[in-house]
Amino acid sequence: MKKGSTPYPLDLSFRGFIEGLTFLSATSTPLCHYFGGIPYGLPPVGPFRWQKPRSLPKCYRYGTRANPGRFTGGVGVCPQPNPEGDVVGDEEDCLQCNVWVPVGERPMRGWPVLVWIHGGFLQFGSANEDDLRNMLSETECKVIVVVPGYRLNLFGFLASPEMHSEEKGFEANVGFWDQRLALEWAWQNISYFGGDASNITIGGYSAGSHSTFHQLAYDLGVPDEKSIVKRALMLSNGPGMQPKSLDSAQTQFEELLSKLDIPLDLPASEKLVKLRGMDAKTLLEASMHMKYHQFRAVTDGSFVRRGLLNEIDNGVFAKRMVRRGIKLIMGECEAEHFVYGQWRPPQNSFDSLLTRLEADYPLTACEALMKYYYPDQKLPAGCKDWQDAFGRIYADIQIHHLERGMVNALVHHGAGDLIYRYRMEWRAKCCDNMWFKGWGVTHGTDMAIWFWGGEHRLTAKEKPLVKRAFHSNLTKFLKGEELDWGTEHPLQIRTLKSTGTIVCEEDSRLEEGLKVWEILKSVGSTGLPRNAKL
Template sequence: MATIAGPAIQNLPYVRDLEYRGFVKGHTIISKASGDELCHYFGGIPYALPPVGVFRWKHPRPLPACYRYGTRGDPADCTGKASISPQPKSTSPLVDEDCLQCNVWIPAGKPPKLGWPVYFYIHGGFLQIGNANSGNPTALLSESPFKAIIVKPAYRLNILGFLASEELLADSGSTTKSVGNLGFWDLRLALEWTQKNISYFKGDASNITIGGYSAGAHAAFYQLAYDLELPPSKRAIRRIVMQSNGPGVQPKSLREAQLQFDELLTVLKIPKSLLAKEKLERLRATTAKSLIDAIPRMRLHQFRAVTDGVFVRHTLFSDIVDGTFGQKMLMNNIRLLTGECSDEHHVYGRYYAPGEIFDSVISRLEADYPQRVVTALSKHYFPEGKLGGKYKSWQEAFGKIYADVQIHVSQRGFLDGLIKGGGAKLIQRYRIEWRSELADLTSPRQWGATHGADNILWFLGDGHSLTNAENEIIRSGLIDLLAQFVAGQESSWGTRGPLQVRRLNTDGVVDSWFDELWYDKLKVWDSITKASLEQKVSRL
């Protein structure tokens, strides 16, 4: 059996001079057994001003030119953790609306001549929950070939990060006429902070890989989509890692987002007859806790991206479908590492699970997706509105549909678009069917390789000890190649063409798997993208 105790470590002060930004104090993490330096860590470094008070639901504000973290004699204490965006069911003392901070992990030892490669890693959680403190990369940085600075940003989630409405659009004061997507704007500012400051941490600002798990992968895609539209001098991303998620579908229009905003007002007993300014004043005067407590009482309880015409372009998904997006990735040589687990649906089926009737499943899907897309999903999976013999329950059906839209279908649709654009050579894929014993800490064993069960693999134990056998499986199967990818090195993936996938099978053996799901999942993709692109998107 694998043990769950991590290696014995101690922390020693570690100070970095950020030049015009001042000084920060973090930790050097040292093995007690050997005395070796394992890595360096800084936690809770602000990358933006607090988005609180009148700045709630405003674009993040960069740190002013005069901002200093600390002095040489009194460096800013960055030995803790990043604050956590308010979210349902969280009791952590770190929960704070002032959460625009990041954690930085640095390999020990001498960096390469140009500096360490940089991995800008976004945490998951449906864009509703999660935090930048999850995932301990100490073993990854010290016991594997993975040698890159890891930047883990916190960002606004759920109602605080993705609320959108006509009232907020009018209030934005932005010349870009953007609304919603504030969590994405937060991440963009964190990425720009990284690009400007990572050299002070011995990183190479010209060698940034963006990536993430689950909603983190979803957010990474939208960061890439935004980045590719910028002038070359302002682009930051060289490669992208998308673990267990994809682009999804073209996000809701402002008209559909308005329905959610109006429902929130009703739940909070704020009259919709008030002037727009008065509505926002009442909402900004409401405590973060009261806002979060309102979410489970809403039918449209998932706060996601909106097609605003700025961060999320109206033509984004048509560009994916016809190969235009793939052409842009090819022109900029943006390589993609992406993959899935075989049993993703078990976790998805239990997140805000619907009742055991057809209408409940439809209502639940409408919390996430445009109504036209939900109608297309209904026709594809349940043409007669009945469960049929394919699923044991409506909850299981929902979990598999949700996993399809977020992962299995949208990943393959995205890849198909890259192939159309000539970008097949950019793609490296994996599939995980094997389950570590440590996954029992987070999910029942009978769920197999479910969503999130592999998180512990990507962080090489995530602070827990692995058996030698499992360490070898994870290293040779996944981590060694991830390290090469993030470093920008060529690697022997063991596959040919985008329909061949590097698979870690149920026995922990690596083989090459032909994607037998490809054509069936593309049928679903064709159906939902057609419906998505037909929706009348409000032009902002």
């Protein structure tokens, strides 16, 4: 990443002095500025593993004028499993962010700001994966982009009621708390980089989109004077179900202890000491052999409110969005399931698929979904095997169906004017460098559209199409301007067809999505049971 660059010093006022990079073109033209690995919180290591992230103290300085802090690399990569089953990443101290800044004269109020959350099922991924040089130098999308690292898998989402009741130093959902601290850091410090702290959009892809929903939900629950988010981008993921209860997480916690040979009858304090004393690789290797191997958010009543998804159904969510004028872009790719089916797929049987879903979702939800999708326990038409079926049902629940349930409820409760829906059925040629061509417009292929090719390049023929289809509207959205979306009503979808044409059309999958939303609602998986009181 350092090729074609020159040092870029910056005065951060009371935070001291730092040095990043100015990336240069082949002709030495400045493309953008970059600061990699800037701490936004203190290291969550040793006794602070599984504690809430700690803010930088007021006296914290990144460097001095004579010896500035040099941030030219990237964020620490949280230990994580890769698709091959190996442990990669060795930095539990991952609470840093990468900051991308446009070149040129900033607007009077400062550059708009996008806090972007990387994806990876909440189990893997890194803030270092995004390359914004092409976008910031070739398009009108001149915004500051802050990409934080955060704790993943069991480091970010281990939960246990016994630890909460007996150990005040143990917190659930610390990965989400990390993201919130990064958002607050951007709000408090982005003006020193030339950004407008009053114009912050939060967004993400895949698990980053799911995280965006939870960050938006949290922000809607704080007093107006503490709110940060002005707009949200939820790309290829929806709200998901109401996360599992804290009590139900105990089963997963005890399974982890058993895999690590930690006696279940030890006092909670001793269990925590043993867990904190183990190295990251040992913990992760044990987790990869568990039945409940996915570590995701839980309903803790603190970051994730009880009945959160009910707030969508009963109008609370919509009313808060309307009161603050928070706009939302959300949508999907045509064939999300090909990539989704690759992550920890089940064996080729009905029972194995049920077991795999239980790693992510509450048992009652899994049973309801299996009964609806496979009433005779046979492979449905259109699925070549149970791994294929897994990719399709997983994509439906993570993206297609629950996104539709959320959108429909927001529109029903008066927030339709704030919603912009899309669908991608076209992919750029540069996607062939990363995704099997036969998968078509699968999960992740549209990142070339949103980030102008990313580290790869769009062809000269593709650029006008991408700009016309979505990138001009993305620029307007991040600036807070009116969009030229073209839909006649908020349930319509702006679709980029495989031919390169743009069509605003009715949602052919809306009815099916709402049916699944209602099924999950009936078993309490979108919040509280239908007749429960908030």
